Amino acid sequence: MSGLFVTLEGVDGAGKSSHLGWLADWFTTRDGCVRVTREPGGTPVGEHLRELVLHEPMHPETEALIMFAARREHLEQVIRPALAAGEVVICDRFTDASFAYQCGGRGLSETRLEILEEWVHGDLQPDLTLLFDLPTELAAARLSGAREPDRFERERADFHGRVRAAYLRRAARYPRRIKVIDGSLDIDAVRGQLRDILCRLGDGDA
Ligand code: TYD
Numbered sequence: 677m678s679g680l681f682v683t684l685e686g687v688d689g690a691g692k693s694s695h696l697g698w699l700a701d702w703f704t705t706r707d708g709c710v711r712v713t714r715e716p717g718g719t720p721v722g723e724h725l726r727e728l729v730l731h732e733p734m735h736p737e738t739e740a741l742i743m744f745a746a747r748r749e750h751l752e753q754v755i756r757p758a759l760a761a762g763e764v765v766i767c768d769r770f771t772d773a774s775f776a777y778q779c780g781g782r783g784l785s786e787t788r789l790e791i792l793e794e795w796v797h798g799d800l801q802p803d804l805t806l807l808f809d810l811p812t813e814l815a816a817a818r819l820s821g822a823r824e825p826d827r828f829e830r831e832r833a834d835f836h837g838r839v840r841a842a843y844l845r846r847a848a849r850y851p852r853r854i855k856v857i858d859g860s861l862d863i864d865a866v867r868g869q870l871r872d873i874l875c876r877l878g879d880g881d882a
Contacts (some may be wrong), residue, residue, distance in 0.1 A: 780842025
């Protein structure tokens with residue numbers, strides 16, 4: 677695979693969507709061809725599964741399996757072909773979200789999810805993951821009133837606290853891949869952090 681695979685992660689309300697367009701512009705200037713996509717979703721099948729998983733009550737294992745089913749399709753139809761064509765793929769959430777939400781938030785076993793991860797993309801990991809981190813109370817305040825909350829956004833504060841903690845554990849485990857951004861700062865300060873990380877890309881640090 678010759679392209680670059682970049683993923684964005686964080687608790688709901690961490691602000692990653694506000695930086696997606698800027699990141700896409702940055703990579704377009706540097707590399708030319710950029711594909712922006714999201715999970716769950718990114719394909720017709722994946723977008724149907726997204727509707728289901730964001731709005732229908734279901735067992736946590738069903739939820740995890742749907743996330744990986746949507747991911748399987750997304751990898752096949754979008755991510756792998758784009759990377760093979762040398763494009764930069766910027767994906768709004770990927771498998772780190774499954775470990776954070778389904779394991780951290782819902783309490784599923786990491787061993788189970790590792791089996792799914794190995795099955796679905798054992799040979800492929802993101803080259804760079806930008807983790808937007810901030811206290812969950814601040815994230816909740818940013819979200820409130822934005823629009824009708826989905827199943828995950830409606831979860832209680834302790835759920836979001838566990839999701840945040842799980843993300844930070846993954847960042848500590850994979851420090852070369854996952855870069856933590858202080859999402860509590862204003863937009864210019866966050867951009868500054870992003871610029872620093874992106875300028876070091878290729879130095880062997882990311
Ligand atoms: P999100 O990026 O928050 O969409 P939006 O910004 O439009 O609200 O993603 C939707 C939700 O899906 C989010 O709350 C996290 C959840 N999710 C998981 O629980 N597991 C996963 O593997 C993925 C990809 C997302």
